[in-house]
Amino acid sequence: MKKITLFMVAATLLAGCSKEDTTSSTFENFIIGVPGQVDDGTVGNEENLYEDDLIAGQNLDAGTVTVSVVDGNIVVTYTSDGDWQIDETHLYIGDLEDLPTTPSGNPKIGHFPYSGSHGGGTTTVSYVGPELAEGDCVYIAAHAVVTNTASGQTETAWAAGLPMGGNSWAMGFEVCL
Numbered sequence: 342m343k344k345i346t347l348f349m350v351a352a353t354l355l356a357g358c359s360k361e362d363t364t365s366s367t368f369e370n371f372i373i374g375v376p377g378q379v380d381d382g383t384v385g386n387e388e389n390l391y392e393d394d395l396i397a398g399q400n401l402d403a404g405t406v407t408v409s410v411v412d413g414n415i416v417v418t419y420t421s422d423g424d425w426q427i428d429e430t431h432l433y434i435g436d437l438e439d440l441p442t443t444p445s446g447n448p449k450i451g452h453f454p455y456s457g458s459h460g461g462g463t464t465t466v467s468y469v470g471p472e473l474a475e476g477d478c479v480y481i482a483a484h485a486v487v488t489n490t491a492s493g494q495t496e497t498a499w500a501a502g503l504p505m506g507g508n509s510w511a512m513g514f515e516v517c518l
Contacts, residue, residue, distance in 0.1 A: 390516040395419060395485060398496035399510050403487045404464075406500035408516050415470035415516075417455075419485055419500075427463045428495070429486040431456045433513075434470040437480040446507030450484045478517035 390408045397403035404421035415434055421427050432455035433440055433448070441452035450456075455468045466485075473479065483500035502514035 390518065391514060393501040395421070395498050396501055397425065397487050397498040401496065403496070403498050406483045408481060410473055410518060413472045415473050415479065416467055417470060417481065417483060418465065418467040419483065421464045421487060424489045424491040425487045426461065426490055427459050427466050427485055428488055429458050430466050431484040432468050433482040434479055440480065440482060442507065446505070447509045448482055448505060448511050453482070453484070473518045475518050478515055480513055480515050482511065482513035
């Protein structure tokens, strides 16, 4: 009788618990910091609004991504370090709500407005984006495919930032002028 009662109590408790909905969108999962503050990159420098690591394979330092403003326009520069070269780049600059994502919240890098394939030996790639007026903020997601020329290892890479959500390791950040 004790076993049946214990089972009924446990079943009642389990039935009362509901599974939490984990299908929320990228935008609800993404936390943007105070305008002008980002992850661990530089902040507020007039030349560089942001500079941080280009992370390959989730934990390898393959270079840097720098965001600056030149003649009022955002300029995003990917620079590889050491034996790494840049094979492809995909860049999103804009409102977080407009970031192209799958229903599960993963970014659709093939739909990013700036992209390119780059020849062997490419170590620097820059894109000139939209104008940014004082007080404006934009969201940036900088993705790349990089290859280590010494080992032949090819990896996806993201500019260091905050996790986007979804079920990938994609990262992004906000910059403000």
